[in-house]
Amino acid sequence: MSALVLVAVGILTGLTTVLFGFGGGFVTVPVIIWADAAAGPAAATVAVATSSLVMVVGAAAATAATPRPVLRRLRGTVPLLVLLGAGGLAGAVAASHAPARLVHWGFTAYLAVTVADVLARPGFLRPASAARPAAGHRTFAVPGRLGLPVGAVASFLGVGGSVMTVPLLRRSGLPMGTAAALANPLTVCISAPACAVFLTTAPGPDTRALLPAAGAVDLGAAALLLLGALPVVVLLRRRPPRIGDRLHARGYAALLCLVLAAMLLRTP
Numbered sequence: 049m050s051a052l053v054l055v056a057v058g059i060l061t062g063l064t065t066v067l068f069g070f071g072g073g074f075v076t077v078p079v080i081i082w083a084d085a086a087a088g089p090a091a092a093t094v095a096v097a098t099s100s101l102v103m104v105v106g107a108a109a110a111t112a113a114t115p116r117p118v119l120r121r122l123r124g125t126v127p128l129l130v131l132l133g134a135g136g137l138a139g140a141v142a143a144s145h146a147p148a149r150l151v152h153w154g155f156t157a158y159l160a161v162t163v164a165d166v167l168a169r170p171g172f173l174r175p176a177s178a179a180r181p182a183a184g185h186r187t188f189a190v191p192g193r194l195g196l197p198v199g200a201v202a203s204f205l206g207v208g209g210s211v212m213t214v215p216l217l218r219r220s221g222l223p224m225g226t227a228a229a230l231a232n233p234l235t236v237c238i239s240a241p242a243c244a245v246f247l248t249t250a251p252g253p254d255t256r257a258l259l260p261a262a263g264a265v266d267l268g269a270a271a272l273l274l275l276g277a278l279p280v281v282v283l284l285r286r287r288p289p290r291i292g293d294r295l296h297a298r299g300y301a302a303l304l305c306l307v308l309a310a311m312l313l314r315t316p
Contacts (some may be wrong), residue, residue: 054083055076056276057079058273058275059276060103062106062280065106065280066281066284067228067284067299067300068228068299068303069228069230069232070303074272076095077206078095078252078310079273080094080095080099080217080266080269081095081152081311083266091192092149092152095206096155096246097143097206097243098264098269098273100208100239100242101243101246101265101270103206103235103239104242104243104276105274107239110232110285118229125188125192126255128188128191128195129233130195131192131193131199132196132199133238133241134195135200136202136242137242138200139200139201139202139238140242142243143203143205144245144246151204154205155207156308159211159307162304163304163305165215166297166300166304167301172219173301184200189217189219189220190217190234199237201239203241203242209231209235210232210234213230213231222290223296246263246265
């Protein structure tokens with residue numbers, strides 16, 4: 049895959065980081081699987097590892113540019129953040145030893161369940177009747193007890209956790225813009241320890257053709273993706289686009305459907 053294509057995908061990654069809180073995982077994993085197809089069965093593992101690096105850098109940049117009043121909603125969530133990091137570490141260790149097909153199909157199944165959830169269950173596209181305005185919420189929408197499983201599943205599949213956290217935040221009454229913004233610091237907590245594991249993981253024989261590489265991370269692909277993503281993150285955080293809340297939610301669901309189709313087309 050050409051460098052220009054990866055930079056273009058990086059631009060899309062920056063858009064999804066800011067608009068949907070994805071951190072890039074749901075865009076970068078399918079793309080890197082395609083780009084590193086020469087790695088054979090290990091392509092899915094390389095994709096998850098590379099995605100973790102792209103996510104931690106992109107989500108950190110988005111978090112740094114997020115307005116402080118939005119980030120204040122994270123007060124009192126230290127136990128959640130710690131457990132997200134612990135789960136991220138555990139999931140990365142598991143992914144580095146798991147069969148590549150399990151990672152690929154786990155990612156695909158996770159996407160399918162999420163698509164069905166946001167389309168069928170009230171509270172995401174169609175606000176639930178029980179939802180209250182976000183200003184009335186004093187308790188963070190993601191309970192601390194979910195930190196470990198969310199972090200583990202997210203880092204195992206290379207998705208950053210936003211596809212679990214954004215719907216939870218959304219159903220608590222938050223607008224999509226705020227839910228997406230809060231997903232970025234949560235993604236950093238998950239992706240940072242996961243990225244450290246992948247960078248120090250000894251590459252298998254199928255990944256030796258990936259140069260330059262560090263551990264299971266394709267540094268060349270990551271650099272090109274970030275080259276496209278970071279300027280977009282900075283620009284959109286400084287001048288956020290005005291998108292209607294319902295249209296914003298529909299765009300989130302549509303992107304999930306698109307990525308699911310891409311994963312089904314690229315079967316190992």
